[in-house]
Amino acid sequence: MKIYEKAPAKINLMLDVLHRREDGYHEVEMIMTMVDLADRLEMSTLPRDTIIISSQVGYIPLDEKNLAFQAARLIKDRYNVRSGVYIHLDKNIPVAAGLAGGSSDAAATLRGLNRLWGLNIPVEELKALGAELGSDVPFCVTGGTALATGRGEILTPLPNPPQCWVVLAKLPINVSTAEVYGRLRSSQIPNHPSAGAMIEAIENGSFLGVCDRLGNVLEDVTLQMHPEVAHLKESMLKLGADGVLMSGSGPTVFGLVSKESKVSRIYNGLRGFCKEVYAVRLLTKG
Numbered sequence: 001m002k003i004y005e006k007a008p009a010k011i012n013l014m015l016d017v018l019h020r021r022e023d024g025y026h027e028v029e030m031i032m033t034m035v036d037l038a039d040r041l042e043m044s045t046l047p048r049d050t051i052i053i054s055s056q057v058g059y060i061p062l063d064e065k066n067l068a069f070q071a072a073r074l075i076k077d078r079y080n081v082r083s084g085v086y087i088h089l090d091k092n093i094p095v096a097a098g099l100a101g102g103s104s105d106a107a108a109t110l111r112g113l114n115r116l117w118g119l120n121i122p123v124e125e126l127k128a129l130g131a132e133l134g135s136d137v138p139f140c141v142t143g144g145t146a147l148a149t150g151r152g153e154i155l156t157p158l159p160n161p162p163q164c165w166v167v168l169a170k171l172p173i174n175v176s177t178a179e180v181y182g183r184l185r186s187s188q189i190p191n192h193p194s195a196g197a198m199i200e201a202i203e204n205g206s207f208l209g210v211c212d213r214l215g216n217v218l219e220d221v222t223l224q225m226h227p228e229v230a231h232l233k234e235s236m237l238k239l240g241a242d243g244v245l246m247s248g249s250g251p252t253v254f255g256l257v258s259k260e261s262k263v264s265r266i267y268n269g270l271r272g273f274c275k276e277v278y279a280v281r282l283l284t285k286g
């Protein structure tokens with residue numbers, strides 16, 4: 001039997017850091033939502049007690065460093081599953097981009113193996129397993145739109161934001177999440193974006209309200225290291241995006257666009273100097 005799972009990318013509509021914690025993580029307030037740009041996973045049982053990962057791309061680890069591998073090992077160990085699994089990752093989400101591609105693959109693996117092996121693990125338990133793999137994995141288990149607090153693993157579901165186009169652009173730069181958090185001086189953040197104001201805009205279905213309230217305190221850190229990301233943001237705004245922000249620790253920049261007629265102009269304008277550009281819709285739930 002084969003099981004298929006879709007692993008969508010996330011964007012952060014808002015990301016605030018409150019303080020650095022004793023355990024080295026940062027206390028955050030984030031509003032996350034999914035976009036229709038996804039990896040696809042195919043999983044099948046192997047008779048031998050082994051985990052094998054393959055992918056059509058050559059630039060991700062396929063061994064125990066792969067988050068899908070780690071998710072499979074965690075579920076096998078915790079539920080005493082003797083059989084093995086073969087997982088093929090059809091990778092479409094840019095890697096180390098601030099889009100949680102690896103986290104979403106891990107979450108899809110947890111959901112998929114729960115089905116493949118008939119384990120009936122409740123969703124709250126899947127999220128707790130996810131938290132052992134990474135801060136963004138619990139959100140990726142359920143997706144939708146949520147306020148994430150703690151280190152990102154405490155989730156409060158939110159309604160769908162107003163539907164719109166999302167243009168994503170990633171420059172060929174590698175950004176390490178740990179380095180960006182490490183460089184942040186949380187006591188010196190000049191302007192904290194407001195989770196409450198963003199939630200109000202979402203609840204009122206106000207597209208322009210959402211655009212006005214976009215904010216990410218990690219942006220300044222990444223932009224200081226890579227000024228070309230600021231240039232990308234400016235270009236997206238000049239080309240007509242209604243709201244523009246860097247996602248997560250970057251370097252991907254996304255633009256929210258309400259009118260379909262504007263999307264191709266923005267897409268083509270960006271493609272002039274940036275190879276990785278995607279025009280997708282928000283992935284609404286329910």
Ligand SMILES: C[C@@](CO)(OP(=O)(O)O)[C@H](O)COP(=O)(O)OP(=O)(O)OC[C@H]1O[C@@H](n2ccc(N)nc2=O)[C@H](O)[C@@H]1O
Binds near residue numbers: 025027098100151
């Ligand atoms: C910034 C965000 C925003 O959604 O995403 P990305 O840019 O990675 O997509 C997340 O907070 C990233 O989540 P994730 O990528 O799962 O992080 P983890 O693997 O748990 O942690 C990687 C490293 O980031 C730092 N980290 C992560 C989360 C957090 N709340 N505080 C931290 O300081 C820690 O140094 C940790 O060792």
Ligand SMILES: Nc1ncnc2c1ncn2[C@@H]1O[C@H](COP(=O)(O)OP(=O)(O)O)[C@@H](O)[C@H]1O
Binds near residue numbers: 095097098099101103
């Ligand atoms: N399944 C996976 N897909 C992509 N990257 C992975 C995966 N498993 C592990 N990684 C590693 O995780 C790191 C972060 O990747 P990713 O999750 O795409 O980025 P981000 O944390 O910026 O959202 C990369 O350095 C990559 O090598």
